[in-house]
Each structure stands twice: as C-alpha cells, then as structure tokens.
Amino acid sequence: MRSTAAEEILRIFESNTHSLEPLYPYLDDFVKLLLKLMNDSNFKITINSLNIAGFLVNYADKNKLGPYIQDIIQALLQKLGDSKIAVRQIASQILSVAAKV
Numbered sequence: 001m002r003s004t005a006a007e008e009i010l011r012i013f014e015s016n017t018h019s020l021e022p023l024y025p026y027l028d029d030f031v032k033l034l035l036k037l038m039n040d041s042n043f044k045i046t047i048n049s050l051n052i053a054g055f056l057v058n059y060a061d062k063n064k065l066g067p068y069i070q071d072i073i074q075a076l077l078q079k080l081g082d083s084k085i086a087v088r089q090i091a092s093q094i095l096s097v098a099a100k101v
Helices: 001-017 021-038 041-060 062-079 085-098
Strands: none
Touching: 001 062, 021 041, 021 062, 041 062, 041 085, 062 085
C-alpha cells in the first residue's frame, strides 16, 4: 500500500512539475509524511520518496519550502550513510540543490 502510494505521488510530481501550488496548503503534512517515507525500510519506497523530495526541492516555491528545508536536509544527510549506493547517490544529488535553497 505505501509503495503504491509513493509511486502514485511520484507519478503526479513527474507529470505536473510546473505547478505545485495545490500542494502548498498541505505542505506541512506532506513534508512530515515524506520524511517518514524516506526512512522506510522498503528500498523502493525510500527511492520513490527521495525522488519526490528531489522534485519538491527543485520545483517548489522557495519561500513556501523554506520552513521545511532544514528537516529535508537533515533527512538527506542521514541517507548518505545508507548501505545502498543508489540511495546515497540520489540523496547527494538532492542535497546539492537543497543547500542552495
């Protein structure tokens, strides 16, 4: 169920990167959920949630994302110690963008 939900959210982000405005009223809850998913033990859920975080960092209004960026960066930093290289690579790529927010 979580895997399917993470895949669906990622699909929505991939098809609608030009407007994340409908998400902004729910950004607090969304970021909390995203951070939980990033720490999931399921590899696929972790990868999908990292990709979602990447879209969020790349395309969200920086003023709206600002209050959450430290939490996102902290979660990404933890992923740099993951045993899977794919997780570390994605986290590293997102961190390089998030540090500029």
